Amino acid sequence: MFNNYIKIAWRNIKANRLFSLINIIGLSIGLAIVILLFLFISHEQSFDTMFSKKDRIHRVLVETDGDFGYETWATAPPVVASSLQKEVTNVEKAARMLKHDFGGTASLRVNNQNFTEDRFYWVDKELLSIFDISILKGDKENALDRPNTVIISETTANMYFGNDDPVGQVLLVDDSLKLEVTGVYQDFPENSTLDADVMASSNGYWFYENRSWSNSSFETYCLLKNNVSFESTLIQMNHMLDANVSQEDQWYSLSLQPLSKVHLYSASFGNTYTSRVGDINEVRNLGYLAVLILLIACMNYMNLTTARSQKRSKEVGISKTLGATSQSLIGRFYMETGLITAISMVLGFFLAIMVLPAFNALTDQEINIDLLLTGEFLAVLLMIWAITTFLSGIYPALYLSRFLPKQILSPSLKQDKGNLVVRKGLVVLQFAASASLIVGVLIIYQQTQFIQNKNLGFAPENVMAISVRGLRGMENRSAMLQELKSLTDVTSVAMAQGYPSIDVSGRSLRKNESEEHGLNIQTNVTDSEIIDVLNLKLLAGQGLPAHKSEGDTLVEVVLNKKAVDYLGFTPDEAIGKEVYIGVPNIIVGVVDDFNYESLRQPIGAYAFHNNTSEGKSYMLVRFKTGNISNTLSGLKAAFNKVAPNLDFDYTFLDQNLEKFYAREKRAGQLSIVFCILAIFVAALGLFGLAAYTAEQRRKEIGIRKVLGASVATVAQMLSKDFAKLVFIALLFGFPLAYWLMETWLEGFAYRIHIQWWVFVVSAIIALGIALLTVSFQSIRAALINPVKSLRTE
Known part of the structure; x- marks a missing residue:
């Protein structure tokens, strides 16, 4: 039976090449986008998972009072690390990181050559064991014990020293301080919050014994003991602060941030040193966008399949007359859907591979193609295929399988109002989403231009x-x-x-x-x-x-x-x-x-x-x-x-x-690209529906032409129903777009105000795309010789 279902499904795909091709192209584009965005989201969520003690590592945060604007800082005073180790029983180790010159670059002289190093950190030696950093060369146990010592990443060692052994060599920092290289460590991967290329020992440096509870400039990580409560640790930290700083001098409080949240939940924090800061809102928005585009592609499939229900009705009636059950028919239709989505998945997979370099450039990421070939990702692809098959096939399978043999010759089938309402509803949903995307892109573009052109009160040019x-x-x-x-x-x-x-x-x-x-x-x-x-x-x-x-x-x-x-x-x-x-x-x-x-x-x-x-x-x-x-x-x-x-x-x-504004610029570019693709997929479905409508009204068009109707009249007749649906879609899509973009703009202290003309332009674009798509098929149908249209089937 399974083989028989596959044969029937393949025959139906070949027999209806145009509609099958439209479905496959739409689903392929949708699935390719989902694959790319899932790769991006997976990459963002994979940050810091390589550290064996990741579940116990936390970063210390400083939450300021009203004098400093109730901000959250990712850096703490210099004494916090040592106090945590001594006074908070839940803490096993703590370590500080200070980027050179409070976030600046370091000038290094190595073997009579000058280099600029923008990832130079002064660190406590405990950092090496908290993050189990792998030392490839040198003393693994005591690499940063002595003053004026430094360890460098493998890539940095190759850049500074080539094939020479770096251990024992000297770095001259800012033409004043000599540091001995005591080790080479393995490069931090791209999905690590730690991004240091050079780590110098804090031992002997000016802040090493600094007991200040002010000067909040030191990124501080602590390793909690096994099986201790996060909440009790916070309580102990506040007791520690109260014991060392009087209430009138406490302009901040301390809190902890789990390492798993450092990358994605720190975009609004101040004083962070890492160059790798993500944004959970961006990840969520891209996730929503991926789901939206996939739903549009699935709607196309449902629309085109149910639109052709009249042709499939005889097949269903005969099958039921010969003893087929509704369940077996559902299985048959799902097999056809599964085959189309499987073909689309394969094409989408290779399409994603082809455009991955361009996607990396667009998102400023370094996502490796190897992620596509892991067992975990292939399992996710299988899950996406199953979900897509289920969503695309659920309505067509249930709708087509319910036909009764006695209804086959009934004219009521041709005027199935329920089916028609569902199809129109899907078209409205598709173009409501497309219209919302168009509005969003225009507003993001406006805001980006406003930011770039705003008078800043000084002249940064030249x-x-x-x-x-x-x-x-x-x-x-x-x-x-x-x-x-x-x-x-x-x-x-x-x-x-x-x-x-x-x-x-x-x-x-x-x-x-x-x-x-x-x-x-x-x-x-x-x-x-x-x-x-x-x-x-x-x-x-x-x-x-x-x-x-x-x-x-x-x-x-x-x-x-x-x-x-x-x-x-x-x-x-x-x-x-x-x-x-x-x-x-x-x-x-x-x-x-x-x-x-x-x-x-x-x-x-x-x-x-x-x-x-x-x-x-x-x-x-x-x-x-x-x-x-x-x-x-x-x-x-x-x-x-x-x-x-x-x-x-x-x-x-x-x-x-x-x-x-790199993040806003990236969001704008992604929005434009995916908006165009979403509209293309929606227009593809509309193209298929218009082609099917023209085919269904073929004889009517022939009679109208014989009676003197012009090409323009016929095209208008076929286009007006779709135009009505687009207008309805705009009524649903515009309020949603307004609410979403107002919410987005609230994140800016200086922002544009949404103007009425944005919606007019969006309406013209959406309507123009719809009419252009439908009119192509309408004019094509109107140009057919009436003699051919009126021939007996």
Whole structure:
């Protein structure tokens, strides 16, 4: 019987090539998308599963109070790790990670060659056992015990030392600190949150014995003991905090984040160092999109199969007359569905393999094709095939198998209203989904363009940030400043701790020293030319003084308007006033607000100051537009002249800002691609239905043409019913799209407002696609010779 079902199914597929082809193409595209998106989701969910103690590893989080905006930070104070090991009985081990220069890059000199390393971390030795990091060369037990030692990844070792043995070699960091290589460790895989290429021992480094409960800059991981309660550990941690920090000084609380949630549930956290941060919302949205496209493809199958029910009715009636049961017919129809979905699955599988490189480029991932060939994934494919077969075949199988022999010649079958309502309902659902996708793509595109074109309050174009962390001594820094200023393409240069789009120092702004609560403010130590370099708008006063006498302890500050508003002054009134930002400051200038963070965040308080207690890590250079290549060569030559032992490490401010919106840009690109594919699949089904409708009304069309009907009249007659369905779909799809996109836009502090014309344009696009699809078949049917249409079947 099974073989017989396969033969019948194959004959039906061959006998109805057009409809079978439409079904197979639609399902193949849908399944290919599902396979690709499932690969992406599986890759995102696989993060950190390679660590044997993953279920016991947690990251310490800091949850700030109102002074710091009730934010959650992925970094903790330096004393937290050692206190956890000593005072929290549930904790077995704890370790800190500090990215070099609080998130900056390191300049390394190896064998007379300069390198820039942006994944350089200072770590506690306990980290190696918490994450069971595999040491390939060197002392596995004591690799980071001694001060001034470092271990490097296998890839980094090959880049720095080639075929030479790295163990015992020396790295010169920032032209000042020599580190001995004591080991080479296996590269962290792409699905690991830890991304370090160089890990230096914290032993002997400045924060090693630091007992501060402030300066929350250290990513801290702890390993819980076996069979201890997560909740009881949190209680012990809060007791630890209370025992060491007075209530009035507690501007934060501590919590734990399981390692399994670090990758996907940290997108909104501040102060994270890893370059591999996912977003659970993106994963969910792509999952919903995959299901939606697959459902559209399944609806196509149901629609086309039930539309051809009249032709299948005789087959069902004869089979039942000869003794076939409804169950056996259901099995037969499901076999046909299963065969079509199996063919589609194979085609979709190979289609997914073909487009995987393009998909990786689109999603900025490195998903390996080998994942498609694992037993686990093949089992998932089998499950997807079963679900697709069930969804696609459930209604056609139940509908077709219920025909009775006596109904075969009954005209009521031709006018089965229930079947017609279901088919129309499926068309409405398909185009409601398509219309929603069109609206979503237009709004995502608008928001992305709004972000890219918004006036940020400063001019990031033609500004370069050059790292000078390793440049020691004011004499060398002054020499570098003069060399850069002497270039003809350079208009202004400022030394600064940081620049918009990167973290600087977070403090509290207070009106006076006795004020209990203040306002979170970002502070950036810099010099007098910062206003010119960033092209900030000066509202009152002047910039920082160009010269500061030796021994002068007065701290001048330039505040933005947000900070001045908090203080209760107008910009002019603020000049000369004293404020407290850690230490007393005198306001010498006020600049207009500018967006120094992502546009997802509202503008906060910001201060430029000249407190000599902090260092300046960058030279910010504004240059003239023109030949960027020549300008870059000149800047590099000037840099190398002063600092031959440092690597020329630079970034353009406008390019750095784009990283903020990489996720939105990626979401927009994915939405456009998958929206086009979803609409194509829906249009494919509509094409099949139009072809079948034209075939059913073939004689009617012939009679109308004989009586004088034009091609346009016939095309209009066949198209108007589908146009009505699309209009109904828009009524359902647009409210859903509005709600979904309003929810998405709420994540931005600066956003567009959804305009009415978006829905008009979407309606025109959806209706145009539908009419274009249907009209092709309608015109084709109208052009057929009436003599052929009126021939006896």
